[in-house]
Amino acid sequence: MSASHSAPVPAWLLAPAEANELVAPVWPASAHRVDDGSVEIGGVSVLDLRDRFGTPLYVLDEDEVRAHARRAREAFSSAAARHGVSARVYYAGKAFLSTEVVRWVADEGLAVDVCTRGELEVALAAGADPARLGFHGNNKRVDELERAVEVGIGTIIVDSAIEIERLAAISDRRGAVQSVLVRVRTGVHAETHEFLATAHEDQKFGFPLAGAAAAVARIRELPSLRFVGLHAHIGSQIFDVAGFRESAARLVDLHAELLAGGDIPLLNVGGGFGISYTSVDAPRPIEEIADGIVDAVADECAVRGIPMPDIACEPGRVIVGQAGVTLYEVGTVKTVPVGDDLDRAYVSVDGGMSDNARTALYGAHYSARIVSRTSDATPALSRVVGHHCESGDIVVDAEYLPGDVTPGDLLGVPATGAYCFSLASNYNYTPRPPVVAVRDGRARVIVRGETVDDLLARDVGVAASDSRDATASPAFRGLAASTYGDTE
Structure with a gap:
């Protein structure tokens, strides 16, 4: 969900009877309150996490990541198998990347997408099979392409005519034949934030539908490149399958046209499926999404009388998003009048936009709970803000927290596993927090804090x-x- 921060109380936000519940679709499945009212995640007390590692702190539930990875793989594999083809699911490295997470998703059968030399090196350092890596990006540097070809990367998603020539020269010099996908802008507009929509015409990614055939023809002329399929990505944080269906129809139309020049084994349908950040978000189950997308490709192929290619997809944040909870300590609380008979509590924490830029960047909405205790106080309209010298330094724009929230309380913000660590900065010379993985009652640092x-x-x-x-x-x-x- 994204919106501007204008109305004091967003229309979707309702005052709860009490503000202690950990809403199941938003928090990791393992998160629950124990006898003293505090919260455990992965069998580890948040109080112990605070005492050992301090705050702010990124907490990542390993079992939750693995479960979402496994579920996505099984959903797409099952949907594809019904049509006699196979499916490959790619983990989006840009959502959250560390060597441990690469190992987790690889264990669960996922391939990995990278889009920079740094992300590539993290995946390689984790022991990932280069043949199961895909390389994205609209402006891959020469050294990045050199390294990708050198290690034998599985596929490179080419994004421009210049890149085709650049990559062909590198592959030729190295005596390699590099498999490539051609990224296409299908013109399908996802119902998401403007900055998260990636298939409309006026933006930086990919070839227009009308120009893709010429790009493929050029690739097929070059002996050091192998065209293996088309790729499209319509956006991110998407709940509806309709956009994917329309994109699939346009992709298959182009795919059918290109078959005259040779076999095309693969079709990458993209992804970017949404998750719950608040209690009102209602994403579709991954099984329903997989069936809808794969069935759409199958239907379009059947109408045109062509064989169905294997399917690749990139689910995005659904693998890691809800596995993450960020812990903060409350520093100050002040009450501000925001309307007739309406006040808002400004709850300041020891982190902010340096560890979660999404609220400021996209107008993203998050939830929050006191996790060090429960409270019987009447819920009060609250805004969780950071410690940075910036009025836009907002972590949770609107939430109902207990009216007795006080300095020293430990606050948990769920659904922060994706794009929070990745977008973290040193704004105001703030060290970035560590990332701690929890599982079976044990906690360990997987990324050292600064x-x-x-x-x-x-x-x-x-x-x-x-x-x-x-x-x-x-x-x-x-x-x-x-x-x-x-x-x-």
């Missing part, structure tokens, strides 16, 4: 001795130890 020392080390104007002196105070050492503590 310290102020790390940030100072990049500034060439800071002498090493000055950097040590700047962080030598007992107060700073205590902060560093509590925030980025043990990793076991």
Whole structure:
């Protein structure tokens, strides 16, 4: 869900009878309250997580990631098998990437999409099979293409005529034949935020439908490239199957035309399926999405009397989004009048737009709960804001939190597994938080958090001795130890 932050109370937000419930579609399945009212995730107390690792803290439920990966693979494989073809599901590295997560999704049978040299190297460092990697991007650098061909990457999704020539020259020089997909703008407009819609005509990705045939013809002329199929992506955080059906119809139309030049084994239908960020979000089950998309491709192929290709898809945030919860500590609370007989509590936390840019970037809505205790206080209209020197530094635009929320409370913001860590920054020279995985009552750091020392080390104007002196105070050492503590 996305919207501008205008009305004091969004139409969709209803005051609950009490503000303690962890709404099932939004929180990880393992999240629940225990006897003292605090929350456990993956069998680990959030109080213990705070004490060991500090806040803000990204918490990722490993079993939740694995379950969503497995479910997506099974849904698309089953849908494809009914039509006698196979399906490959790609994990979107840009949603959240670490070597551990690559291993998790690979264990569950997923391939991985990358779109930069850095993402490629993370996947390789995790031991991913290069043949099960896809490389996206509208402006891949020469060194990125060189590295991809060198390691034997499975497919490169070409995005421009220039890239076709560039990649052909690299592959030829290396004596390789590189498999490629051609990204196509189908003209289908997804019902999502403008910045998340990727198939309309006036934007940077892919070839227009009218120009794709010429791109494919050129690829087929080049002996160092192998055309294996078309690719389309209509957007992200999409709930409805209708857009995918229309996109599939246009893709299959072009696919059928291109068959005259040779076999085309694959069709990548994209993805970007939505998740629940609030209690009113209602995404369709992945099985229903898979059946709808694959059946649409099958129907379009049958109408044209052509064989159905194998299917690839990129579900996006649904694999990792709801596995993540970000923990914050409340620092200050102030009440602000926002209308006739209406007040809003501004609840300031120790993180903000540096660890979750989506609210400021997309107008995204999130939920929040006090996770260190329960409360019988009347729910009050609240806005969770960060500590940055920026009025747009909003984490949760509108929520009902207990009216007794107070400094020291631990706040949990669910559905932050996708695009929060990935978009994190050092705004106001804020160190990025660590990422901790939880499973079976155990917690471990999978991405180390930064310290102020790390940030100072990049500034060439800071002498090493000055950097040590700047962080030598007992107060700073205590902060560093509590925030980025043990990793076991």
